[in-house]
Structures are given as C-alpha cells and as structure tokens.
Amino acid sequence: xxxxxxxxVAELILLLSVILVAAKVGGEISERYLKIPPxxxxxxxxxxxxxxxxxxxxxxxxGAIFELPVGxxxxxxxxxxxxxVAQLAAIVLLFEAGLETDRDKFMKYVRxxxxxxxxxxxxxxxxxxxxxxxxxxADMGSIEGMVPALFVGAIMTATSVGITARVLADIRRLDSxxxxxxxxxxxxxxxxxxxxxxxxxxxxxxxxxxxVAIGIIFLKAVGFWLGLMVLGSLVxxxxxxxxxxxKSAGGALVLALALAFIASAVAEIYFGxxxxxxxxxxxxxxxxxxxxxxxxxxxxxxxxxxxPIFFVVIGMQVDFTAFGAGDTSLASAIIFAVVLSIFAVIxxxxxxxxxxYFVGFNRIGATRVALGMLPRGEVALIVAGIGLASGVIGQxxxxxxxxxxxxxxxxxxxxxxxxxxxxSGLKTGAENENETEIGE
Amino acid sequence: xxxxxxxxVAELILLLSVILVAAKVGGEISERYLKIPPxxxxxxxxxxxxxxxxxxxxxxxxGAIFELPVGxxxxxxxxxxxxxVAQLAAIVLLFEAGLETDRDKFMKYVRxxxxxxxxxxxxxxxxxxxxxxxxxxADMGSIEGMVPALFVGAIMTATSVGITARVLADIRRLDSxxxxxxxxxxxxxxxxxxxxxxxxxxxxxxxxxxxVAIGIIFLKAVGFWLGLMVLGSLVxxxxxxxxxxxKSAGGALVLALALAFIASAVAEIYFGxxxxxxxxxxxxxxxxxxxxxxxxxxxxxxxxxxxPIFFVVIGMQVDFTAFGAGDTSLASAIIFAVVLSIFAVIxxxxxxxxxxYFVGFNRIGATRVALGMLPRGEVALIVAGIGLASGVIGQxxxxxxxxxxxxxxxxxxxxxxxxxxxxSGLKTGAENENETEIGE
Numbered sequence: 069x070x071x072x073x074x075x076x077v078a079e080l081i082l083l084l085s086v087i088l089v090a091a092k093v094g095g096e097i098s099e100r101y102l103k104i105p106p107x108x109x110x111x112x113x114x115x116x117x118x119x120x121x122x123x124x125x126x127x128x129x130x131g132a133i134f135e136l137p138v139g140x141x142x143x144x145x146x147x148x149x150x151x152x153v154a155q156l157a158a159i160v161l162l163f164e165a166g167l168e169t170d171r172d173k174f175m176k177y178v179r180x181x182x183x184x185x186x187x188x189x190x191x192x193x194x195x196x197x198x199x200x201x202x203x204x205x206a207d208m209g210s211i212e213g214m215v216p217a218l219f220v221g222a223i224m225t226a227t228s229v230g231i232t233a234r235v236l237a238d239i240r241r242l243d244s245x246x247x248x249x250x251x252x253x254x255x256x257x258x259x260x261x262x263x264x265x266x267x268x269x270x271x272x273x274x275x276x277x278x279x280v281a282i283g284i285i286f287l288k289a290v291g292f293w294l295g296l297m298v299l300g301s302l303v304x305x306x307x308x309x310x311x312x313x314x315k316s317a318g319g320a321l322v323l324a325l326a327l328a329f330i331a332s333a334v335a336e337i338y339f340g341x342x343x344x345x346x347x348x349x350x351x352x353x354x355x356x357x358x359x360x361x362x363x364x365x366x367x368x369x370x371x372x373x374x375x376p377i378f379f380v381v382i383g384m385q386v387d388f389t390a391f392g393a394g395d396t397s398l399a400s401a402i403i404f405a406v407v408l409s410i411f412a413v414i415x416x417x418x419x420x421x422x423x424x425y426f427v428g429f430n431r432i433g434a435t436r437v438a439l440g441m442l443p444r445g446e447v448a449l450i451v452a453g454i455g456l457a458s459g460v461i462g463q464x465x466x467x468x469x470x471x472x473x474x475x476x477x478x479x480x481x482x483x484x485x486x487x488x489x490x491x492s493g494l495k496t497g498a499e500n501e502n503e504t505e506i507g508e
Numbered sequence: 509x510x511x512x513x514x515x516x517v518a519e520l521i522l523l524l525s526v527i528l529v530a531a532k533v534g535g536e537i538s539e540r541y542l543k544i545p546p547x548x549x550x551x552x553x554x555x556x557x558x559x560x561x562x563x564x565x566x567x568x569x570x571g572a573i574f575e576l577p578v579g580x581x582x583x584x585x586x587x588x589x590x591x592x593v594a595q596l597a598a599i600v601l602l603f604e605a606g607l608e609t610d611r612d613k614f615m616k617y618v619r620x621x622x623x624x625x626x627x628x629x630x631x632x633x634x635x636x637x638x639x640x641x642x643x644x645x646a647d648m649g650s651i652e653g654m655v656p657a658l659f660v661g662a663i664m665t666a667t668s669v670g671i672t673a674r675v676l677a678d679i680r681r682l683d684s685x686x687x688x689x690x691x692x693x694x695x696x697x698x699x700x701x702x703x704x705x706x707x708x709x710x711x712x713x714x715x716x717x718x719x720v721a722i723g724i725i726f727l728k729a730v731g732f733w734l735g736l737m738v739l740g741s742l743v744x745x746x747x748x749x750x751x752x753x754x755k756s757a758g759g760a761l762v763l764a765l766a767l768a769f770i771a772s773a774v775a776e777i778y779f780g781x782x783x784x785x786x787x788x789x790x791x792x793x794x795x796x797x798x799x800x801x802x803x804x805x806x807x808x809x810x811x812x813x814x815x816p817i818f819f820v821v822i823g824m825q826v827d828f829t830a831f832g833a834g835d836t837s838l839a840s841a842i843i844f845a846v847v848l849s850i851f852a853v854i855x856x857x858x859x860x861x862x863x864x865y866f867v868g869f870n871r872i873g874a875t876r877v878a879l880g881m882l883p884r885g886e887v888a889l890i891v892a893g894i895g896l897a898s899g900v901i902g903q904x905x906x907x908x909x910x911x912x913x914x915x916x917x918x919x920x921x922x923x924x925x926x927x928x929x930x931x932s933g934l935k936t937g938a939e940n941e942n943e944t945e946i947g948e
Contacts, residue, residue, distance in 0.1 A: 073588070073897045074776065077595045078783060082773035084596075088766040095756045106756050148513070152589035153596075155517045156524075316535045316546050318812020325813060326528040333522035336514065343518060369806030370813050372758020373765060458512045 080149050084377070087150075087384075090117050091376030104478050107446055110376050111474065114383015146381055151457075155343065157371075157378035158450050162344040163328035164367050166351020167360050169255055180427035181252030184420050188253065188441045189225040189260045191419030195411040196224030203404045205465060211275050216465055218268040219455045223469045224412055225264055227257040228445020228477065235481045236440070241488050246433050250440035253420065258447065262345045263289045265451055269342065272460045292339045293349050296331065300353020308357035321366045324359060342454055382449050385456060386470050387463045401464050405471040412472050413479065416441050433493020436484075443480040448473040520589050524817070527590075527824075530557050531816030544918050547886055550816050551914065554823015586821055591897075595783065597811075597818035598890050602784040603768035604807050606791020607800050609695055620867035621692030624860050628693065628881045629665040629700045631859030635851040636664030643844045645905060651715050656905055658708040659895045663909045664852055665704055667697040668885020668917065675921045676880070679928055686873050686933050690880035693860065698887065702785045703729045705891055709782065712900045732779045733789050736771065740793020748797035761806045764799060782894055822889050825896060826910050827903045841904050845911040852912050853919065856881050873933020876924075883920040888913040 090113035098109030146154070200206045200217035207213025232250055236242045242251075263286065270285035300307075311323040328347045335346030354360055421438030429437060452469040455461040461469075530553035538549030586594070640646045640657035647653025672690055676682045682691075703726065710725035740747075751763040768787045775786030794800055861878030869877060892909040895901040901909075 072899065073591060074595070074783070074894065076588070077592055078773045078776035080592060081596070081599065081769045081783065082777065085766040085769035085773065088762050088769070092754055092756065092759050092762050092766075096754050096759065099756050148516070149589050149592035151513060152517055152520060153593070155514070156521070156593075159521065314532055314536050316532065316539050318809070318816075319532050319536065321809060321812050322528050322532050322816060326525040326532075329521045329525035329528070333518045333525065336518035337522065343514070343521065365805070366809030366812060369758070369761065369809035372761050372806060373810050376758075376762060454514065457514050 080147060083147075083150070084153075086117060087114075087377055087380045090114070091380045094380075095376065104481065105443075105445070107379055107449075108474055108477055110379035111383040111449065111470070114380035115386045115470075116383075117380070118384040118386060146384055150377075150381055153374070154378045154381035157374035158344055158453070159328060159332045159347040160325065160367070160371055161375050161378065161446065162450075163325070163347040163351040164371050165258075166348040166353075167355050167364075167367065169352055169355050171352070171356050177248050177252035178256065180424075181249055182256050183423045183427055184249060184437060184441070185227075185253040185256035185260055187418075187423040188227060188257055188416055188420035189264065192224035192412065192415040193221035193264060195415040196408065197221040199404070199408050199411050200465075203400065203407060205404060205468075211271065215268070215272045216461050218271060219451075219461050220408070220465060220469065222261065222264045222268045223444070223448050223451050223455070223472075224408075224415065225257065225261040226444045226447035226451060226473075227254040227261075227416075227441050228443045228447050232440045232443060232480065232484070235484050236488075239485055239488055244488075244493070246429065246436040246440065246488075246493050249424065249427075249429075250437055253437070253441060257441070258348065259293065261447065261451070262293070262342070262348070265454070266341045266345065269454075269458070269460075272458070288339050289341055289345070292335060292341060292345070296346075296349045296353055300350070301356075304354050304357050304359075308354065308359035311359050312362060318366070320359060320362045321370070324354070324363045324367070325370070327354070342451075344450055344454075379446070379449065382453050382470075385453070386467055401468060405468045408468055408472045409475040412444065412476050413442060416476070428495055429493050430495045432487075432490065433495075436487050436493050439480060439484045439487050442483075443477040444473040445477050520587060523587075523590070524593075526557060527554075527817055527820045530554070531820045534820075535816065544921065545883075545885070547819055547889075548914060548917055550819035551823040551889070551910070554820035555826045555910075556823075557820070558824040558826060586824060590817075590821055593814070594818045594821035597814035598784055598893070599768060599772045599787040600765065600807070600811055601815050601818065601886065602890075603765070603787040603791040604811050605698075606788040606793075607795050607804075607807065609792055609795050611792070611796050617688050617692035618696065620864075621689055622696050623863045623867055624689060624693040624877060624881070625667075625696035625700055627858075627863040628667060628697055628856055628860035629704065632664035632852065632855040633661035633704060635855040636848065637661035639844070639848050639851050640905070643840065643847060645844060645908075651711065655708070655712045656901050658711060659891075659901050660848070660905060660909065662701065662704045662708045663884070663888050663891045663895070663912075664848075664855065665697065665701040666884045666887035666891060666913075667694045667701075667856075667881050668883045668887050672880045672883060672920065672924070675924050676928075679925055681928050684928075684933070686869065686876040686880065686928075689864065689867075689869075690877055693877070693881060697881070698788065699733065701887065701891070702733075702782070702788070705894070706779075706781045706785065709894075709898070709900075712898070728779050729781055729785070732775060732781060732785070736786075736789045736793055740790070741796075744794050744797050744799075748794065748799035751799050752802060758806065760799060760802045761810070764794070764803045764807070765810070767794070782891075784890055784894075819886070819889065822893050822910075825893070826907055841908060845908045848908055848912045849915040852884065852916050853882060856916070868935055869933050870935045872927075872930065873935075876927050876933050879920060879924045879927050882923075883917040884913040885917050 091110045094109030094111075094113030094116075095106030096109070098104045098112075099106045102109070197217045197220065200220040201208060201214075205220075206215075206217035232254065233242065236244075236247045236250070241247050266289035267282055267285045270281065270288075274281055307327070311320055311327075314320065314323060328350050331346035331350035332343035333346070335341040335349075336343045417438040420441040421434045424434040424437035425431070448469065452461070452466055452473070455469075456463070456466045531550045534549030534551075534553030534556075535546030536549070538544045538552075539546045542549075637657045637660065640660040641648060641654075645660075646655075646657035672694065673682065676684075676687045676690070681687050706729035707722055707725045710721065710728075714721055747767070751760055751767075754760065754763060768790050771786035771790035772783035773786070775781040775789075776783045857878040860881040861874045864877035865871070865874040888909065892901070892906055892913070895909075896903070896906045
C-alpha cells in the first residue's frame with residue numbers, strides 16, 4: 069500500500085509541513101533580526117530547502133525525505149500538487165491585493181500616479197530588455213529568441229506595493245503626499261505591468277510581433293480589465309448581496325474565492341492573460357462592496373496559510389547550479405545579475421523620480437517617490453514564476469531575476485526610512501497639501 | 509502553451525470554482541430549506557457534478573469543462589491535485605475537531621461516555637461486518653476477501669459529533685446530561701473508531717489476521733495515540749509558547765497547521781495509521797493551550813474554505829452507475845444499501861442506548877443518547893474515502909456506505925428534536941444533576 073494515493077499524499081503533506089516551518093523561520097528571522105520584509109526570508113528558506121541544496125541531501129543515510137523529484141514530466145521542478153497549491157496562493161494573494169485597494173483614494177491620485185507609474189514602467193522595461201540583449205541572453209534574430217528579453221523587461225516593471233506600504237506604515241508616512249502617490253502609482257504600475265505581461269505572453273504564444281498582434285493583445289488585456297472593472301462597478305453591489313444571501317458558515321468567503329478562481333481561469337483560458345490578472349481585477353471590482361468587509365478577516369487567514377507556500381515554492385525552483393547552464397558561463401550569469409540589479413535601481417529611480425518632480429514634488433519628494441517604487445517584491449517573483457513555468461525563460465534568467473528582486477527589495481527599506489526624515493517633499497508654495505496639484 | 513503547467517492549473521482552478529459554488533449552493537439548500545446538515549448538501553452537490561453525472565455531459569457541444577479524467581493512473585477518480593487539496597481539508601477538519609474538544613469536560617464524562625461509545629462501536633462493527641458477509645460482498649475464504657467486510661464494520665462505527673452538536677445547540681440542549689454524554693461518547697467513539705480503522709488497515713496491509721498481528725496494530729495505534737497525548741500534555745505548553753514566539757502575521761496558524769501535518773504524515777508513514785488519526789490526536793494534545801485560542805478564528809476560516817472541497821470531492825467519487833458493477837447485480841447492491849442502513853440505525857441505537865440505560869439514564873434519556881449517536885456524517889465519509897483510495901473497497905461498497913451515511917445523518921435530526929421535548933432523561937431520584945452518577 070506504500071505507493072497508494074494516500075501514501076503519496078502523506079509524503080507531500082510532510083514536505084508541506086517542512087515548507088511551512090521553513091517559511092515561518094525564514095520570515096521571522098527576516099522580520100525580527102534583519103528588519104527586511106518576511107517575504108525575502110520565505111524566498112531564501114525556499115532556496116535553502118530546494119532539491120538543489122539541503123533538500124537534495126540524503127539525510128541520515130536514508131532517502132532524502134525533503135527531496136523533490138526534479139522534473140516531474142511537465143517541466144516543473146516541484147510536484148504538480150504543490151505547484152497547484154502555490155498557484156492557488158498567488159491567486160488568493162492578488163485577489164486580496166485587489167480587494168484591499170482603496171478605490172476612492174486610488175481614483176483621487178490616479179492622475180499624478182499614472183504619470184509616475186508610466187515612467188516607472190517604460191524605462192525599467194527598456195533597460196531590462198536592453199540588458200538581456202546586450203549581455204547575450206536573447207537572440208534578436210527571431211521572435212522566439214527575443215522573448216526572454218521581453219520577459220526580463222516585464223519582470224523589471226514590477227513594483228511591490230506591499231513592501232513599500234509596510235515600511236511607510238512603520239514610519240507613519242503612509243498618508244503623506246509621497247506615500248499616497250507611491251501606493252496609487254504601485255496600483256497603476258500593477259495594471260500597466262499586467263498589460264505588459266499580457267503582451268509579452270501573447271508574443272511568446274503567437275510567435276509574431278506585428279503591431280496588429282500587439283494591438284489585439286493590448287485590447288484583449290485592457291478589454292478584459294476594463295470590462296471586468298465596469299461590469300464590476302455596475303453589478304458588484306448585486307454580486308455582493310447575492311453572495312451575502314448565503315448564510316451557511318463561510319459562505320461569503322468561499323463564494324468570493326470562487327469568483328476569484330473563475331476570473332483567473334477565464335483570464336488564462338479564454339483571454340490568454342495570466343491568472344493573477346483575473347484575480348486582481350476581480351478583487352478590485354469587488355473592493356467597494358459590503359462583501360469585502362464580510363470576508364476581510366477570513367481572507368487574511370486563508371492568505372496567511374497559503375501565501376508562504378507560494379514564496380517558498382518559488383524559492384525551491386531557484387537552481388543556482390544552473391546559473392551558468394546552457395550557452396552561458398557562470399561568469400556571464402553573475403555579470404548579468406549585477407548589471408540587471410543596477411539597471412533595476414537606476415531605471416525605476418529615474419523613470420519614476422523625474423515624472424514625480426514634474427507633478428509637484430521637489431527634489432526631496434521626488435527622491436522619496438523614486439525610492440518607494442524600487443522594491444520588485446512578490447510581483448516580480450510571480451511574473452518570473454510564470455515565465456519559468458511556461459518555459460519562456462530558463463533557470464539561468466530565472467535565477468538572475470530572483471537576485472535582482474531580492475536586491476531591490478532589500479535595498480528599498482534601507483534608503484526609504486532615512487529619505488523620509490526632514491521637511492516637506494512638495495515644491496515651495498505648495499506646502500499646503502490642498503493647494504498643491506498633487507491629488508487634484 | 510495550452511498544455512503548459514499553467515494551463516493545467518487554470519482548468520483545475522475552474523473546476524475548483526465549480527466545486528466551491530456547488531458546495532455552497534448544496535449546503536445552503538440543505539440548511540435553509542431542508543433543515544438538514546449542510547454537509548449532506550455538499551455531498552449531494554458532489555454526486556451531481558461528478559464525472560458520472562452532470563460533469564460528464566459535454567455542455568454546449570464543446571468539451572465537458574467540468575469533466576474529470578476518470579482514472580488518472582493512480583486509481584483515483586479525481587485529479588491528484590484536487591485529491592491532495594481534499595486530503596488537506598480532511599486533515600485540517602480533524603485537527604480542528606481535536607483542538608475544539610473541551611478536554612476538561614471530556615475527562616469529566618469520560619467514564620459513562622466510554623461505556624456508551626464502546627457499545628456504539630462494537631455492535632455496529634459486528635452488524636456491518638455481518639451484513640457484508642451475509643449479502644455476499646465479502647469472501648470469508650481469505651483474509652483479502654474479508655477485508656471489505658472489516659472496512660464496512662469500521663465505517664459503521666463512526667459517530668459524527670459535529671451534526672449532533674449542531675442540532676443540540678439549535679435546541680439549546682448541548683449542556684444537558686444527555687447532550688454532554690453524547691458529545692463525550694462521540695469523542696471516545698472517534699478514538700475507538702480510529703483504532704478499529706488502524707486495525708482494519710493493518711490487516712489489509714499485512715494480509716494476516718493473527719491475534720499477535722492485531723495486538724501489534726492495536727498497541728501501535730494506542731501507543732501512537734497515548735504517546736502523542738501524554739507527550740502533548742507534558743510539552744504542549746512549551747510547544748504553544750514556542751509557536752507563539754513567532755510574531756509574523758499568521759505565524760501561529762501556519763505552525764499549528766505544520767504540527768498537524770507532521771503528525772498526520774508520521775501516523776501514515778511510520779505507524780501505518782490514517783493521517784486523520786495523527787491530525788485529530790495532535791489537535792486534542794494542543795486543545796488546552798493558549799495556542800488554541802490564538803488560532804481558533806483563523807483556523808475556522810481555513811476550514812470554511814477547505815472543508816466543502818473535501819465533501820464535494822467525496823461526492824464526486826460516488827459512481828452509482830458502478831453500483832451493481834463487478835460480481836454483483838444492481839439489485840443486490842440496492843438490497844445491501846437498504847439492509848446496511850437499517851442495521852446502522854438498529855446497531856447504534858441498541859449498542860449505545862442499552863449502556864446509556866445502565867449508566868443512569870431512564871428510557872427517555874437512553875433514547876435521546878441513542879438517537880444522538882446515530883449520524884455517521886463526515887467521519888464515515890472520511891473512512892469510506894480512505895477505503896476507496898487505498899483500494900480496499902470498490903465503487904459498489906463505497907456507494908452503499910454513502911447511502912447508509914446519508915440515511916443516518918438525515919434521520920438523526922428528524923428524531924432528535926422531538927425526542928428532546930419533555931421531562932428529565934435521568935432515572936428517578938437522580939433528577940438533580942449533581943446527585944446522579946452521570947459525569948462523576
């Protein structure tokens with residue numbers, strides 16, 4: 069009976085418990101001692117217990133109980149069951165992110181934030197694309213060869229609203245003009261990044277890059293997004309009261325998650341978009357409803373359980389031994405990681421900082437906004453994970469992207485806290501928040 | 509890219525959303541209109557959307573999006589990913605059941621409850637075993653042939669504390685002598701049932717049935733249980749404060765679940781016990797700790813999300829078209845279902861009712877206790893699911909067991925509510941609760 073389905077489940081349950089403990093130990097060390105976001109500790113815990121490091125060691129002479137059967141047929145470095153749970157986690161995470169977005173504040177700051185976010189998407193995309201091409205990790209001769217560079221560009225556009233929000237909340241500057249601008253810009257950035265991702269995935273799938281194809285993909289992505297948003301605004305009240313009609317325990321939670329799952333699956337199956345796009349959009353559509361308040365607490369509990377699994381599993385997929393695999397040497401992979409990390413900082417700082425200067429911030433304020441946009445965090449990890457799982461990028465680029473993500477995410481809080489000390493970040497004559505053009 | 513891992517996940521996510529919606533619709537109809545426990549609605553929803561019924565229809569002329577690839581290699585009628593999530597759900601459910609047991613009250617009523625529970629385990633086991641043999645669903649010529657009868661016996665021993673507790677809470681008789689006795693007896697019943705299950709699985713695995721083998725299995729089960737309980741009582745305080753040292757969001761929840769997963773996997777891998785035994789025992793061991801209070805709410809949210817998946821997936825595995833498959837005709841399967849349902853009522857009523865009469869209840873009280881022990885509920889479903897997944901019982905016996913479970917679970921509330929009207933259930937002279945021997 070030891071190869072029965074239940075025995076298989078037992079092995080996976082044991083692995084899952086290792087993942088959960090590793091996540092919490094890593095997260096706690098990060099938060100408590102290193103003062104960096106817990107997500108980085110979870111990621112590093114995943115890298116440590118991966119089959120490529122500790123997980124691969126045959127402990128106590130016996131079989132390696134933490135060992136993952138690498139390459140289970142689908143090109144996945146983890147078992148399909150764990151991959152499935154990790155994907156569920158990503159969907160629930162993005163759904164909650166959408167749900168928790170303050171739609172009113174978002175609408176108020178959407179104009180300056182859009183300008184900041186656009187700069188913070190375009191320049192990182194171009195510099196990510198450029199770095200990949202210049203360092204020989206993409207082949208400009210064919211569309212297929214160009215796709216990795218497009219994907220690195222897409223990864224570079226990410227902004228992790230969670231990490232900046234956390235740091236600004238800690239220093240009580242969340243509702244400063246810079247704070248609100250960064251948060252709204254991070255939301256716009258998510259939307260733009262998601263459109264970029266949709267276009268890149270579309271190009272990877274179609275294998276062509278005509279203006280018409282990009283236009284179609286763009287319209288599909290924007291159409292799906294706007295459609296769900298408009299439909300959401302119009303019917304979200306009815307959906308909310310429909311769901312709240314269910315009185316049985318957990319009814320609202322389960323049905324809200326079902327809506328997120330439907331939007332995710334529809335995005336992937338019928339629109340060729342990433343599942344997280346569907347989940348995020350559905351969350352945003354429902355963010356103003358009574359349903360949101362009803363499910364907030366229980367959604368957080370589900371997230372607390374699932375999300376660490378996602379980041380550990382992402383970490384477990386990092387194979388630094390494959391860093392210089394394929395056509396490239398280890399040295400060139402390391403050079404790529406260093407260059408991409410530096411480019412990531414410069415492109416986001418310049419790309420978001422200069423627009424910030426022109427929408428009413430002085431140099432101090434623009435610097436704060438620029439620094440707030442730096443961390444790539446979970447968004448970049450999710451995009452990189454999609455790239456690896458769909459076979460568009462290999463282990464080498466995936467590893468480089470992880471290094472860049474960790475670097476920007478660790479760096480941001482270090483500089484953000486001192487940058488927020490001192491005077492106003494608004495231009496002279498705009499000291500009074502209500503008189504400035506910010507947020508008008 | 510449409511066979512990529514992400515496309516597979518998207519299909520499963522869509523299926524999961526169908527499962528969740530079906531669960532909630534079924535549960536709500538049960539609770540609101542039929543006044544029966546929601547678990548039965550979820551089960552029936554699962555049967556309805558199974559690949560054997562609605563799920564198998566090719567909707568809209570296209571592929572059947574709800575269709576499950578029946579028989580995915582492992583002998584599972586559902587995909588390994590969904591099976592894994594369903595098993596996670598069963599583990600979390602039993603862990604919470606253990607955690608929510610009031611250990612003090614349990615200890616106070618353990619003596620009369622043990623007597624009631626023993627009768628309520630022995631007679632149903634024997635009558636379940638007997639019915640299977642008499643109706644020709646087991647072959648007494650070999651151990652292997654006898655195993656289905658043993659398994660049916662094990663399924664018959666179950667008592668669903670959740671359903672009785674729910675009904676008694678509704679009519680505010682939860683803390684009556686009968687109520688507390690039933691709840692404590694249901695707990696003892698779980699423990700005894702779990703030992704019976706361990707022995708049956710042991711026999712199925714070993715293929716022998718010597719007294720020594722049974723003794724070893726019994727000692728293993730009791731040893732694991734007592735070991736974890738004693739160890740739990742001694743170190744649960746330290747485990748609790750150790751876990752509560754973690755301050756990051758969801759730390760207590762995640763680590764408590766990790767403990768449940770470790771206990772489950774260890775029970776299955778190293779002790780040959782069912783995973784739910786490990787989960788339940790770990791829950792009971794931690795039930796008196798501060799940790800329990802810290803995780804209660806978030807554990808309930810996780811349960812609310814996961815548990816409906818389990819019951820729908822159990823329902824999805826019911827194939828009534830296989831009811832008369834194999835060596836048996838449809839007629840004999842139906843006869844088996846009817847006989848087993850009747851036996852289930854008689855055996856539990858007599859087996860638990862007569863001991864109740866002898867521990868201080870009058871005829872009214874003994875009847876109430878007997879009725880309270882009737883519903884097999886989720887416990888029987890979990891045991892039947894283990895039997896099917898491990899290949900010990902076939903689709904025919906699985907279907908019969910589901911019919912019996914649904915019958916007893918629907919019947920109990922119908923009779924329980926009128927039975928609790930009227931006077932005291934204690935013997936004359938024992939009207940004052942403190943003077944009766946109940947609970948001393």
